[in-house]
Amino acid sequence: GAVVSQHPSWVICKSGTSVKIECRSLDFQATTMFWYRQFPKQSLMLMATSNEGSKATYEQGVEKDKFLINHASLTLSTLTVTSAHPEDSSFYICSARRLGQLSSYEQYFGPGTRLTVT
Amino acid sequence: GENVEQHPSTLSVQEGDSAVIKCTYSDSASNYFPWYKQELGKGPQLIIDIRSNVGEKKDQRIAVTLNKTAKHFSLHITETQPEDSAVYFCAATAPFLTSGTYKYIFGTGTRLKVLA
Numbered sequence: 141g142a143v144v145s146q147h148p149s150w151v152i153c154k155s156g157t158s159v160k161i162e163c164r165s166l167d168f169q170a171t172t173m174f175w176y177r178q179f180p181k182q183s184l185m186l187m188a189t190s191n192e193g194s195k196a197t198y199e200q201g202v203e204k205d206k207f208l209i210n211h212a213s214l215t216l217s218t219l220t221v222t223s224a225h226p227e228d229s230s231f232y233i234c235s236a237r238r239l240g241q242l243s244s245y246e247q248y249f250g251p252g253t254r255l256t257v258t
Numbered sequence: 259g260e261n262v263e264q265h266p267s268t269l270s271v272q273e274g275d276s277a278v279i280k281c282t283y284s285d286s287a288s289n290y291f292p293w294y295k296q297e298l299g300k301g302p303q304l305i306i307d308i309r310s311n312v313g314e315k316k317d318q319r320i321a322v323t324l325n326k327t328a329k330h331f332s333l334h335i336t337e338t339q340p341e342d343s344a345v346y347f348c349a350a351t352a353p354f355l356t357s358g359t360y361k362y363i364f365g366t367g368t369r370l371k372v373l374a
Binding site: 146174189231233245247249254 | 289292294299301302304307351360362366367
């Protein structure tokens with residue numbers, strides 16, 4: 141159990157366009173979903189945290205108008221990169237925290253989405 | 259805020275030898291420490307974790323030790339195999355002050371290469 145999927149697994153888009161990445165918890169309901177960005181040979185950096193039905197909380201230095209996060213249901217969160225530029229090219233990874241596990245710290249990670257902006 | 263340091267950045271070992279990766283954290287309030295294995299082009303995979311009320315945990319060839327006083331924790335892999343080659347990340351929890359939930363702060367990663 142505790143499977144998280146992402147779609148698409150990779151995407152290429154042109155500079156100036158927007159791209160949406162989906163993160164789904166397949167066999168559990170997620171109270172909180174997290175979005176990370178990982179540049180080549182670097183660590184995972186938390187971008188934002190989203191709770192179902194409420195606004196996302198962005199980490200310092202992350203532009204909320206550029207990285208739009210929607211968490212419309214307990215199983216789906218989306219990240220939209222607006223007006224993408226080559227410097228937005230990265231590996232985007234989501235994770236989810238299971239609803240009901242109040243004493244648990246575990247996050248379940250998705251397989252990641254490779255974004256390339258040309 | 260929480261800061262996690264990880265060493266070494268790269269580690270090469272002969273197949274069958276042991277590998278040790280060390281992390282230190284800064285926030286004494288951190289209470290959960292997971293370790294992840296990440297293969298190229300994939301998401302991180304949890305391999306072992308430890309809570310602050312435990313000093314050591316073992317799962318077959320993998321073990322984690324925690325020293326709360328010194329604020330460091332280590333990953334030990336014994337009898338390494340070529341398929342253990344990957345990037346390993348440690349993490350520590352840091353609380354969201356406003357919501358009472360927790361986020362992860364990741365270490366910088368260790369690229370482990372097991373030589374056959």
